[in-house]
Amino acid sequence: MSGKANISESLAKGLAILDLFGVEDAGFTLSEIAARVGISKTSAHRYVTTYCEQDYLARDPRSGLYRLGVRTLALAQSMIETSELVRGLRPFVDEAAARHGIHIDVALLSRDAVYLVYRRDSADTRVFRSFSYASSLHYLAAGKAAMAFMEPRALAGIMSRLQLTAKTDRTITDKAVLEAELAEARELGYAKNNEESLPGLIAIGAPLFSLRTGEVVGAVSFDSSTATYSMQELERLFAGYLVELAKKISAVVSL
Template sequence: MSGKANISESLAKGLLILDLFGIEDAGFTLSEIAARVGISKTSAHRYVTTYCEQGYLARDPRSGLYRLGVRTLALAQSMIEQSELVRLLRPLVDEAAARHGLHIDVGILANDAIYLIYRRDSVDTHAFRSFSYASALHYLAAGKAAMAFIEPRALAELMARLELVAKTDRTITDTAVLEAELGQVRELGYARNNEESLPGLIAIGAPLFSLRTGAVVGAVSFDSSTATYSMQEFERLFAGYLVELAKKISAVVSL
């Protein structure tokens, strides 16, 4: 019997619904969920009702939008805390956060998205709504840092699929401009996010590589607010430290 025959299509569609959600998203209506997953509204209603009853999703009674529920968030946090990879990289990130007083994110690249696996918040960024995963890599420093070092053919295919949605008036929405910026990232060794994801938030991101294959596997980013640093000052003070931290984490990722 083939592997395909052993797959539960119903379960697969249900997991696709959960895969839509991330902290960066403002939530989805029932119609949006149905359209994105490719199922009827009746089927979507059955799925989301079950998820809400089990605590995996929650529906805002005022807006009607569905968002991640506490059970999903608790499960994700538990998985991250028990991860061997996180156990190894945590002291590196914690030490850097303590030394520089910055918000630090570590994300892994998979399926055209970057998924957060470890975060150290800072007082400077508590007011901002940070990502848990991002399916649009172009407006994050970590996303652009990873994109820049994807193998050229795979990058071209990704760029063809990528919808350059504007998150702020500074978000890059032109393919040629994004390609030029990715070239700069390759020259510098790190990427910049100058209020492209949220007004008032700046970041720099450096790629993580598998030392065995040489392939890019994710990125690490430093974040701050424009109330504390200008973009130029932030780069000058911390880009070198970021690139060094990325090298240390790459060694851990490759174990």
């Protein structure tokens, strides 16, 4: 029996609904949920009603928007507190954040997306809505860092599926330009996000590798507001520290 035959399509659709809420916290209407997941409104209603009854989602009675419920938030907190992976990387990230006063994100790669597994905010980035997961890698320093260091066949596959949607007026929307930037990232050892995900937010990201297979498994990024550092200052002051931190975290994610 193939792996496909063993997959629960109903469960996969239900999980796809929860995935929506990792990208935006503004909430979704029932129609938006149905359209984004590719199911009927009737099916979407059954899913979200079940989630609401179990407190994984909550519906705002005034706006009708669905948002993450307390049970989902509790699961996220539990993951942060008990995950062996997070316990391993946390000391390195916390020490770097305390030493440099910089915002740090650690994200792992899964298929065509990166998922945040640990974050340390800084005073100047708390006003920004930072990512918790991104299914398009081209507008994040972490995403571009992961792409730049993939083996060629894997990168070609992602590039063929990637929709270069603009998040800001600085987001790269031309594949040739993106390929040139990924080539530059390979030379530098890190990738850049110059206000491509949010206006006023810049970042540099370095890849995380599995020490067993040599494959890229994620990325770590240093983020700043443009009010604190320019991109040139961020690179000059922190690129070396970022690359060293990536090496330490790679050892942890390889365990």
